[in-house]
Amino acid sequence: MDNFFGVPVFKENSEGSQQFLEVFHSNELDTQKIASAIEENKLVLIRSMSFDKASKLFSTLVDRYELRMSYDIQMQFVAHMMEGREAIDDVAVTVNKREPFEIIQPHAEGDSTSPLDLFGLYCTQNSNTGGENILSLINQSADHSALRAKEKVVVGDNLSEDTINKLKMGHLDANTFSTNSQDGDVVLKEYLNGKVVVRANSIEPAKSPITGENLYTHWDNVTVHDDAFHRYQFELLRHLKILNEEKGLNYKDYIHMEPDSDWGPVDTDSGDLQQTANLYSAHVLYKMNANDILIFNNRVWTHSVNNWPRNDKRELSAMYA
Ligand SMILES: [Fe+2]
Structure with a gap:
């Protein structure tokens, strides 16, 4: 198992990965088991699932955690107001468009004034090269005072x-x-x-309706303006030897910022690589395949993504509430 500044980096089949990632097949769907895994702060990966079935499962979980109002507002209303997203059948949204070679820093979906709890990422097609996700479990006992x-x-x-x-x-x-x-x-x-x-x-910890715990969350309005998270993601991808390096070796050339974001520019810096690493308990590196869905508690896991070469195509959609 790899590690980066002391944080273990698990792949799907790494020894010990079951502690953080539970894998299901759509043929043997057990909603209770899936919910239990989410409530144990694990990532849930379900393979070979149609988009329709995936969105129905997500909807069942939304009702279980009493997030219906939030889900419907996000998918049916907010998505139409966002420049970078499009709604899909009122149950999912396209992921933000980005320029070639941009990478996405770790972040939880939403921000501290409009918090979201449950996150799902569905893959229709991944790029041939690159496009790996890194999911990061926030170390709740870390010192978050610099954020x-x-x-x-x-x-x-x-x-x-x-x-x-x-x-x-x-x-x-x-x-x-x-x-x-x-x-x-x-x-x-x-x-x-x-x-x-x-x-x-x-930043202050806040209660997760999924687990009842008081959790620190690295919302987009915490990480997108902070050099530390862009630098960390860039160096982690380089360490893992998966970064597509077309733009050289300055992490600033790979930053993605939504054109309508109120949180730009990148003008804060919460610490060096070791200080950012201290905020995480584990990273899980996973490259999604077509018909995979990942579901997890958005308050305790961040998601981020590697870049991919020009002309390669990657199509993912997101569900959140
Ligand atoms: Fe996101």
């Missing part, structure tokens, strides 16, 4: 309800209020005596 969540905050004193409503138009995820501006606030919108800003806050 920051960029969040939208409504700033102002004695704001009228009308002013708040006007400010929140287009910024419904601005859920917290503050009377004063702070150093580092980035103003997104101003109206009368108020504004909406992006502020980098420290």
Whole structure:
């Protein structure tokens, strides 16, 4: 078994991988066993499953964890508002488009002000070269004090309800209020005596409805602006000798940022490779095959992906709630 800065890197058949990854075949589907594995904070991999069957299973799990409202809103409404995604039959979404050779840093789907709990990734076709996913289990006893969540905050004193409503138009995820501006606030919108800003806050653990545990989660608004996670992903892929190196050896050339993201630019840095490694208990490297679905608790596992060569085709879809 490989390791990177002390974090074990499991492959599907590595000794001990069963502790983190449970594999099922769609012929022997047992929803209870699948749910138990998810609740034990394992990754669930199911092979040879049609998209239709996979989305029905995901839907059953959504109801089990009482996430129906979140699932339907995400798949049927939010997906239509996102630049990089398209809805698929109101049960899944396309994964974000990216430029050739971009890699995706570890992140949990969603952000700290709109948290998501259950995540599924379905593979229709993987690239011939590259396209490996790395799933990373967050070390809950690690020191998370260097991490920051960029969040939208409504700033102002004695704001009228009308002013708040006007400010929140287009910024419904601005859920917290503050009377004063702070150093580092980035103003997104101003109206009368108020504004909406992006502020980098420290991160707090929050309760997972799947396990009831209080968990630290590396949301996209925690990692996408943080050099440490891009650097770490790049060096881990190089260490594993799977990175497609067309753009040279500067990790900054491989960064993907959604054009409509409020969390850019990459302007924070939470630590060196060892400090980032300390945030993880294990990595699982897996290259998905057609008709595979991976399902897991989004609050405790991050997902990330390797790049692939130009002209190679990779088609995945995501389900989340
Ligand atoms: Fe993602």
